[in-house]
Amino acid sequence: MALTATSCVALGAEPASRGTVLRVGGYFSESHPVRAGGVEPFLEILRAEGPGVGLDVRYYGGGQLADLTTMPEAMRNGLVQLGPIAPSNVETEFQMSTVADLPGLVTESCTGADALLNLVEPGGILFEKEFQPGGIRPLWIAMLQGFEALTSGTPVHTPDDLRGLALRSPGGAGDRVVRRAGAAGVSIPLNEVYQGVLQGTVEGTLASPTSIAAYKLWEVLGYSTENAHLGAAAITYNIAEDTWQELNDGQRAVVQKAAAAAQASVCQAVNKSISDNKQKMRDAGVVFHTVTEADRAAWEGLAVPVRQEWVTDLESSGHPAAGEVLAEYVAALEEVRR
Known part of the structure; x- marks a missing residue:
């Protein structure tokens, strides 16, 4: 060419x-x-x-x-x-290829x-x-799976703990998670979160431990969920x-x-x-709350409506196969895990 x-x-x-x-x-x-x-x-x-x-x-x-x-x-x-x-x-x-970014689906890369x-x-x-x-x-x-809720001063045990917080909204499916949780989304790049926390304009973010390592965000974000499965980023x-x-x-x-x-x-x-970056976070003093089986229903109560909303929004905006895409991805995950 x-x-x-x-x-x-x-x-x-x-x-x-x-x-x-x-x-x-x-x-x-x-x-x-x-x-x-x-x-x-x-x-x-x-x-x-x-x-x-x-x-x-x-x-x-x-x-x-x-x-x-x-x-x-x-x-x-x-x-x-x-x-x-x-x-x-x-x-x-x-748009439909963001299906893997939705919460509650991907638990391992x-x-x-x-x-x-x-x-x-x-x-x-x-x-x-x-x-x-x-x-x-x-x-x-x-x-890039493993999106968690990381906050500066509020321990997060359930989605209710995110309500009212000013959270950096990562875009795509992550924006839907932030909105559904009742947090106030702040649209800034991840590399601006450190300064945003210091200035009081943002109180946390949704991100993968892999992504926060480059910016040493563990210095300003003292709390993190673990295994909340709040989304992923497919490339x-x-x-x-x-x-x-x-x-x-x-x-x-x-x-x-x-x-x-x-x-x-x-x-x-x-x-x-x-795994390595979670350990760096622990070494830096970040306190993790590991989502237990008892907590799981609350986090699924956040994830399931986000996925349903994704399907509804895409189907109503000219992508009638969105529901089929989600169903096929869920089936493919189940098949691969066998």
């Missing part, structure tokens, strides 16, 4: 091609589990075996070519051939990612409804459909091998990151 003028400016002078060029876009830091546990194994196989089948793989990290909101369009216009998409960040295009892969691969309902029409083919998935790593159609069988086989390796390893990296 010919590059647009915009892409040529962004890329500058590239080295001479040694085959079919695959530009891989990314924006995760080197220490992030999605980068270390998913992107790096993916690139390792592509770089090792790609040249033998005529693939010239080039990685552009740090959002050089596209960011969270522009990656789908960058893939369609040929600026990027492979890259990550977080459906919650491009929700207008991938590997099962959550494997179940969603069933829906976004060719033949799956999300591939047919959202990815294929958008010219995108998912290859592997990272699932699909994809290839542009036009690019896929141009690859020969040998090239596709290498890409698929790399994707399988990434799918198998990234969830382990995410699970370890969550």
